[in-house]
Amino acid sequence: MSTIAEKINTGEKLLPSLEKEQDLLSGSEAIRVIRRKGVDSFSKQGLPARKSEEYKYSPVSLLFKPELALRAPIQSPVLKTRDIDSYRIPQLDAYQITLVNGFFSPELSALQLEDGMISVSSLSTIPAPLVPLFTKHFGNYASIHADPFTALNTAVFADVLFISIPEKKLLDKPIQILNIIHADSPVLISPRILIHVGKGASVQIIENYIYTGKSSQVVSNALTEIVVEEGSRALFYKIQDHCTDLNLISTTQVLQKTGSHFDTHTVTLSGKWIRNNLNIVPDGEHCETHLNGLFILNGAQHTDNHTLVDHRKPNCESNQLYRGILDDKSTGVFNGKIYVRPDAQKTNAYQSSKNMLLSDEASMNTKPQLEIYADDVKCSHGSSTGQIDEDALFYLRARGLSIDSARALLMLAFARDVVNTIRIDALRTEVERLIEKRLTK
Amino acid sequence: MHMLSIKNLRAGIADKEILKGFNLEVKPGEVHAIMGPNGSGKSTLANVLAGRSDYSVTDGEVKFNGKDLLELSPEDRAREGLFLAFQYPVEIPGVSNINFLKTALAEIRQYRGLAPMEAKDFLKLIKEKQALVELQGTLANRSVNEGFSGGEKKRNEIFQMAVLEPTLSILDETDSGLDIDALRIVANGVNKLRSKDRSFVVITHYQRLLDYIVPDFVHVMFDGKIVKSGTKELALELEEKGYDWIRKEQGEKIEA
Ligand SMILES: Nc1ncnc2c1ncn2[C@@H]1O[C@H](COP(=O)(O)OP(=O)(O)OP(=O)(O)O)[C@@H](O)[C@H]1O
Ligand SMILES: [Mg+2]
Numbered sequence: 001m002s003t004i005a006e007k008i009n010t011g012e013k014l015l016p017s018l019e020k021e022q023d024l025l026s027g028s029e030a031i032r033v034i035r036r037k038g039v040d041s042f043s044k045q046g047l048p049a050r051k052s053e054e055y056k057y058s059p060v061s062l063l064f065k066p067e068l069a070l071r072a073p074i075q076s077p078v079l080k081t082r083d084i085d086s087y088r089i090p091q092l093d094a095y096q097i098t099l100v101n102g103f104f105s106p107e108l109s110a111l112q113l114e115d116g117m118i119s120v121s122s123l124s125t126i127p128a129p130l131v132p133l134f135t136k137h138f139g140n141y142a143s144i145h146a147d148p149f150t151a152l153n154t155a156v157f158a159d160v161l162f163i164s165i166p167e168k169k170l171l172d173k174p175i176q177i178l179n180i181i182h183a184d185s186p187v188l189i190s191p192r193i194l195i196h197v198g199k200g201a202s203v204q205i206i207e208n209y210i211y212t213g214k215s216s217q218v219v220s221n222a223l224t225e226i227v228v229e230e231g232s233r234a235l236f237y238k239i240q241d242h243c244t245d246l247n248l249i250s251t252t253q254v255l256q257k258t259g260s261h262f263d264t265h266t267v268t269l270s271g272k273w274i275r276n277n278l279n280i281v282p283d284g285e286h287c288e289t290h291l292n293g294l295f296i297l298n299g300a301q302h303t304d305n306h307t308l309v310d311h312r313k314p315n316c317e318s319n320q321l322y323r324g325i326l327d328d329k330s331t332g333v334f335n336g337k338i339y340v341r342p343d344a345q346k347t348n349a350y351q352s353s354k355n356m357l358l359s360d361e362a363s364m365n366t367k368p369q370l371e372i373y374a375d376d377v378k379c380s381h382g383s384s385t386g387q388i389d390e391d392a393l394f395y396l397r398a399r400g401l402s403i404d405s406a407r408a409l410l411m412l413a414f415a416r417d418v419v420n421t422i423r424i425d426a427l428r429t430e431v432e433r434l435i436e437k438r439l440t441k
Numbered sequence: 442m443h444m445l446s447i448k449n450l451r452a453g454i455a456d457k458e459i460l461k462g463f464n465l466e467v468k469p470g471e472v473h474a475i476m477g478p479n480g481s482g483k484s485t486l487a488n489v490l491a492g493r494s495d496y497s498v499t500d501g502e503v504k505f506n507g508k509d510l511l512e513l514s515p516e517d518r519a520r521e522g523l524f525l526a527f528q529y530p531v532e533i534p535g536v537s538n539i540n541f542l543k544t545a546l547a548e549i550r551q552y553r554g555l556a557p558m559e560a561k562d563f564l565k566l567i568k569e570k571q572a573l574v575e576l577q578g579t580l581a582n583r584s585v586n587e588g589f590s591g592g593e594k595k596r597n598e599i600f601q602m603a604v605l606e607p608t609l610s611i612l613d614e615t616d617s618g619l620d621i622d623a624l625r626i627v628a629n630g631v632n633k634l635r636s637k638d639r640s641f642v643v644i645t646h647y648q649r650l651l652d653y654i655v656p657d658f659v660h661v662m663f664d665g666k667i668v669k670s671g672t673k674e675l676a677l678e679l680e681e682k683g684y685d686w687i688r689k690e691q692g693e694k695i696e697a
Contacts, residue, residue, distance in 0.1 A: 392533045395585075398491045399601065400519035400545040400552075409544070413535025413584075 011047035011064070011148070014188075018042065018155050021070045025158055027123060034139050038154030045148040054147070057333045057365045058275050058304040063247045066186040066217045070156055072101045079182060079212075081108060087178050087210050087242060092426035094176040094206070095120075101182060102191035102222075103159045108178075118171065118203075119164040126162055134162055138194050141225050142253035147277065149249045153223040157192035163205075167198035167229075174204040174424055179222065181210065181246060186217035193224040197232045197260075204235040204424060209271070211246035216272060219247040226254045226262075230284065233261040235423060238276070240268040241434055251277040258284030258313075265422060267431055268295035268303050269438055279308040282316045293322040294418040296411075296438055297330035297362070304333035311344040318348070323418045324355040325411050325439075326362035337369040338379060345374050351381035356388060356414055358407075408439040442507070444469045444640050445609055450501035452489045459485045461665035463501070467609070470637040474651055474676060475644045477662030478684050483644045484528050486662075487613045491525040492518050505609070519545075520552035524607035526598035528614045528644075533585035538597070539567060541585060542604055549605065570603040574630045591618035599630045606634065611642045616650040628653030648680035661687055 018039050025035065047064055048055035079100060088096065097120060098108035104122035111120060119130055126134050138160070144151040165171060181189050197203055211218065228234050238250065248271055256262050266276050280289055295303045309318045324332045334353045355364045368381040388410055396406035415435055422428040445467040452460040459482045467473055475483055489496050490503065492515035503510040505521060513521065533541075547557055558566075571581050574596050586594050595615050602610055612631070616624055631641060631654050643654055651659070651673055659675040660667045661684075668691055669675070679687075 389531075389533075391531045392536075394491075394493055394515060395527070395531045395533065396536075396541060396545075397515040398519055398525055398527075399541070399605065400516055400549040401541065402516050402548060403514070405544055405548065406516075409536050409541060410533070413533065416535040 011042065011045075011152075014064070014068070014070075014152070015039075015043055017070050021156055024071075025156070030135060031123065035155055035157075038144055038151050038156070041144040042148060042151035042155050045145075045151060047148055054306070055275075057331075058273075058302065063219050063273060068217075068219060069185065069187040071158060072183040072187045072189055079108060079180070083212075084108060084178055084180065084210075087180075087208055089176065089206070089426055089430045091429070092174065092176065092424070094174045096176055096178070097161065097163075098178045098180060099161055099191055100180050101189050102157065104161045116166060116169070118166070118169065118175070119162070121162050123160045123162075130162075130164055133164060133196060134194065137196055137225065137227050139225075141227070141255050141281070142223055142251060142279070147251065149221050149277075150223060150251055153190045153192060153221050153251070156188070157190045157223070159192070161191075161193045162196075163193070164196045165198055165201040165203045165232075168200040169198065170202040171204070174206055174427075177205065177207040179207055179209050180212060181218060181220050181243075183213045183218050184215050186215055187219075189218065189220045191220065191222040193222075195224065195226045195234075197226070197228045197234045199229045200231045201229070202233040204237075206237040206239060206424070206427060209238070209240045209243045209246070209248060209250070211243040213245075216245040217247075218245075219249070221249045222251065224250075224252045226252065228254065228256045228260040228262050230257040231259045232257075234263070236262070236264040237422070237424070237427060238264070238266045239431070240266070240271050240274060242270065244270045245272050247273045249275045249277070252279070254278075254280040256280065256282040256284065256287045256289065259286045260284065261288045263290040263423075264292065265418070266293040266295075266305060267418075268293075268297070269434055271301065271303065273302045275304045275306070277306050279310070280318070281310045281312065282318065283312050285313045285315045287313075287316040289316070289318040290421070291318070291320040291322075292418050292421050293334075294324070294415055295332060296325045296415070296435065297332060298327040299330060300328070301330040302332070303330075304335070306333075306335045306337075308337040308339070309349060310339045310341070311347045311349060312341050313343060314345045314347070316344065316347055318350070320351040320353075321418055321421070322353040323415055324353075324364060325358065325414065326355065326364055327358040329359070329361045331362070332364045334365070334383070335367045335369065336381065338371070338381075340372040340374050340377050340379065342373045345376045347374065347377040347379070349377070349379045353383040354414075355385040356411065357385060358388065404440060408436065411439050412436065443467060443504070444506060445642075446504040448502050450486075450489070450498065450503060452485065452496050452498045454496055458499070459496075459665055460489065463666050465660070465667065467640050467642065469608075469640055470635075471658065472635070472641045472643060472654060472656045474656040474659045474673075475642060475662055475667075476646065476659065476676065476679055481662045482665045483662055484613055487525055487528075487611045487642075487644060490518075490611060491515060491523065516548070517552070519605070519607075520549045522608035524602050524605060524610045526595070526602060526610065526612045526615045528617070530586050530594045530598055532587045532589070534587045536585050538581050538583060538585050542567070542601060545605065566604060570600055573603050573633060574600045575626050576600045592620060592623045595619055596623060596627060599627050603630055603634065608638060609640050609642070610634070611644070613644045614646065615643075616645055616647060624650065625653065648676040651676050663687065663691060
């Protein structure tokens with residue numbers, strides 16, 4: 001007989017409710033089949049055990065200790081547009097999409113789409129002509145066998161936000177997705193998104209993670225799949241602010257086709273416990289990939305960025321740039337995997353992770369993992385974890401700056417490597433403002 | 442009244458005593474030059490006065506305009522009107538020269554109970570001081586000292602001094618590494634600031650600087666304290682004869 005502690009670790013406790021949930025969730029036969037596979041895979045894997053290599057610095061047992069409900073009531077009627085207006089980025093003209101507890105909420109979205117622009121739908125409203133596209137790609141890239149949380153999301157997602165950018169469409173303004181979690185009791189929410197960027201199209205997407213509830217026992221297990229077709233270009237910004245008290249597992253799975261360009265930022269400024277899985281497969285020649293990350297932690301915050309770039313074809317370039325600032329008792333993890341498969345000759349793959357610890361009790365675990373099976377490649381990685389530069393701090397104070405302003409300036413400078421790569425002006429300004437606010441408080 | 446009064450200052454790092462009973466009094470409007478061989482403790486003195494916490498003060502007192510300087514944080518010393526032009530200015534990538542000066546000036550003014558400076562007045566001030574030290578606009582706008590040449594760094598120190606208009610400036614070998622034109626420019630920057638209320642402590646190895654910035658007093662520092670003081674002629678004598686004769690004098694003194 002297994003003890004309760006073991007059950008928590010293996011996820012057995014979740015299984016009966018997962019089974020029950022299957023009958024209640026809506027969706028086509030195809031969707032039911034996909035969910036079923038999710039349940040089966042999750043029941044085989046369970047939650048990552050304490051000794052799991054992938055989750056050893058981010059044990060999940062505490063997250064799943066409370067009895068988590070598997071669905072939150074659809075709360076969108078409770079939220080009004082004015083409640084969420086403050087989460088929009090000032091001076092940013094964007095197509096606005098709002099998800100509440102994983103459900104696409106047209107009432108809280110502002111799209112005003114003209115014909116042939118883009119298509120935004122939920123599981124039940126996918127336009128008939130796009131159903132084959134959805135079916136072809138949905139659930140095809142994030143492997144339920146590779147990560148238990150992918151299996152878990154697949155087992156229990158209630159809705160899917162499906163965004164399709166037609167071929168050759170160069171979108172005139174960014175899309176902003178507010179991914180809102182609104183729940184006051186322990187619950188597991190499983191937002192799910194599929195983004196398809198058609199051949200030769202260009203799009204900028206900002207996704208904001210927002211938690212408006214009061215419980216510190218809510219877990220969001222979000223999964224986003226992005227397909228970047230041949231010759232297309234996608235910028236994807238994930239902003240994790242306004243989510244104090246949220247436990248978040250956020251997995252992004254990207255497939256890049258020939259000659260495509262994918263540029264992503266993960267900016268973490270709040271959140272109780274966050275695990276970001278960012279898996280990118282450039283599966284065509286001449287792809288360009290940029291992974292940028294910035295996290296600023298304090299209190300007992302925990303943030304784990306796991307990245308994977310799986311180079312399968314020749315002549316591609318990837319570049320990872322991560323910066324972290326950790327104060328108090330916060331803990332951070334950066335685990336960056338680069339695979340260069342035998343076919344992927346002439347790959348250029350770089351990785352840089354630098355961290356600044358502001359307190360003796362903060363800690364950072366950094367692990368680069370390069371697995372290279374091709375010989376004609378250029379790969380490099382560098383990581384460092386240090387303290388604030390005392391000489392620079394003294395220099396600034398000797399000019400009259402208070403210790404707080406001096407520290408804030410130095411940290412801002414440290415973060416600037418990443419901030420400067422944000423290409424949407426209004427977003428960059430907003431991130432700078434948030435960082436400044438965060439660092440001077 | 443003295444602007445700066447240092448009495449029997451003893452300070453060091455770890456177990457090593459570097460300042461061994463240092464005395465100096467500076468009145469408003471005076472320029473004092475401190476010379477002395479490498480390692481005699483000149484920069485240590487400058488750093489202790491600016492408030493660097495690596496050094497611990499074990500004895501003595503320092504009064505700055507009547508206040509106990511050693512009690513103040515580095516930023517409050519600056520706000521009280523003290524400025525140190527560093528011997529080795531640090532490079533601070535990502536922090537813009539102008540932006541940090543703006544913050545510095547704002548915080549100094551706030552400390553003194555002055556109204557914030559209008560943006561356009563600040564820009565005017567910057568332009569004016571830039572012209573004074575002939576610092577190119579591009580340098581002023583760049584990250585603090587990042588990729589600056591040795592001479593440019595020194596000129597940037599004087600630029601910052603000119604913007605902040607301190608009452609007491611300590612220049613630690615600001616002349617080292619300057620070409621002849623830059624030396625003239627830096628000296629000119631200092632001379633423009635000279636007034637009956639402002640004082641300077643100029644640390645240098647070369648008499649040449651003192652042709653441009655004419656000091657009221659010249660002191661020779663040996664092993665952590667001043668061993669000889671005089672007027673500008675002393676600098677000429679040092680230039681001519683080196684430090685050996687002082688060493689000898691000192692030796693005789695100790696023997697006696
Ligand atoms: N941070 C430190 N750690 C260890 N020793 C130090 C430190 N700072 C100064 N010293 C020592 O104290 C002594 C005085 O150094 P200081 O830099 O004050 O000399 P200086 O007179 O400015 O010399 P220079 O003319 O070469 O600039 C030297 O022996 C130096 O090695
Ligand atoms: Mg020195």
